Amino acid sequence: xxxxxxxxxxxxxxxxxxxxxxxxxxxxxxxxxxPPTTDGVTGRAGKASGREPAMxxxxxxxxxxxxxxxxxxxxxxxxxxxxGRGRAKGNRIEQNxxxxxxxxxxxxxxxxxxxxxxxxxxxxxxxxxxxxxxxxLRSAYFTSKKDAAPGTDGVTWKQYGEQLExxxxxxxxxxxxxxxxxxxxRRAFIPKSDGQQRPLGIAALEDKIVQRAVxxxxxxxxxxxxxGFSYGFRPGRKPHQALDALAVGILRxxxxxxxxxxxxxxxxxxxxxxxxxxVGHRIADTRILRLIQKWLSAGVLENGYMIMxxxxxPAKQEEAAA
Numbered sequence: 001x002x003x004x005x006x007x008x009x010x011x012x013x014x015x016x017x018x019x020x021x022x023x024x025x026x027x028x029x030x031x032x033x034x035p036p037t038t039d040g041v042t043g044r045a046g047k048a049s050g051r052e053p054a055m056x057x058x059x060x061x062x063x064x065x066x067x068x069x070x071x072x073x074x075x076x077x078x079x080x081x082x083x084g085r086g087r088a089k090g091n092r093i094e095q096n097x098x099x100x101x102x103x104x105x106x107x108x109x110x111x112x113x114x115x116x117x118x119x120x121x122x123x124x125x126x127x128x129x130x131x132x133x134x135x136x137l138r139s140a141y142f143t144s145k146k147d148a149a150p151g152t153d154g155v156t157w158k159q160y161g162e163q164l165e166x167x168x169x170x171x172x173x174x175x176x177x178x179x180x181x182x183x184x185x186r187r188a189f190i191p192k193s194d195g196q197q198r199p200l201g202i203a204a205l206e207d208k209i210v211q212r213a214v215x216x217x218x219x220x221x222x223x224x225x226x227x228g229f230s231y232g233f234r235p236g237r238k239p240h241q242a243l244d245a246l247a248v249g250i251l252r253x254x255x256x257x258x259x260x261x262x263x264x265x266x267x268x269x270x271x272x273x274x275x276x277x278x279v280g281h282r283i284a285d286t287r288i289l290r291l292i293q294k295w296l297s298a299g300v301l302e303n304g305y306m307i308m309x310x311x312x313x314p315a316k317q318e319e320a321a322a
Contacts, residue, residue, distance in 0.1 A: 140212035
């Protein structure tokens with residue numbers, strides 16, 4: 001017979017009537033429920049509520065998609081609400097995170113630039129060149145593609161790294177002494193789906209390193225200026241995220257039309273003079289502007305022939321090369 005003590009323990013009110021599952025605990029990984037699909041849309045609707053339907057879906061917290069009343073004003077704010085996402089949070093800390101061990105203990109020098117750019121929207125920055133230091137150049141080297149095709153100098157990532165410190169010290173010294181010269185870009189062609197060919201510019205390795213370092217500095221400013229619905233050529237953003245945002249707007253809002261537009265040959269026809277003027281609205285450091293001008297006027301090497309920028313006159317080309 002079962003004693004009264006054991007009967008109370010078995011049938012007591014605190015005893016759960018749900019059958020237990022063997023070998024489960026609160027410490028084990030558990031499956032996260034997937035969000036339901038909507039009208040047969042299996043991919044985009046799931047990604048709209050999280051970055052990955054099976055990983056960051058309804059089972060985990062993420063930036064919420066809140067459907068609110070449209071703001072009573074036109075412009076970017078209304079567009080971002082139509083998208084179904086919150087306003088941009090600005091620069092993420094990891095975008096300019098310190099990647100090398102020697103920089104890990106020091107505070108990020110670009111954080112002050114980022115904060116000032118966020119507060120003073122119209123300010124022009126006059127002192128940025130010193131941020132292109134040896135540590136940032138080293139970080140740019142290690143984040144470059146190891147198996148990328150070499151440029152006109154013929155130097156690969158592995159070859160440059162055989163004497164990395166000596167090469168970086170020499171590059172940094174030439175930058176400080178204004179002896180750095182941008183090399184022409186090697187042009188290659190890749191086939192397109194419509195049978196045409198897309199031109200691809202392959203820069204020399206040292207040019208890639210300096211460009212990455214300068215881009216990191218400029219991102220500290222421009223990432224505070226970009227709006228939340230801007231996805232093109234930004235760090236940490238992908239075309240799939242733009243499609244996810246578009247899916248939110250189409251599925252959860254009343255949409256009458258969708259505009260799909262593209263500029264034919266944009267990078268081939270962009271006016272470098274106007275590009276420099278737009279950069280000058282925020283960047284007033286002449287050494288940074290001079291570096292950008294060097295890259296724009298370095299020319300392109302195609303099939304053994306040098307092709308200079310037709311939008312720059314000879315005087316401007318000589319000035320940029322100096």
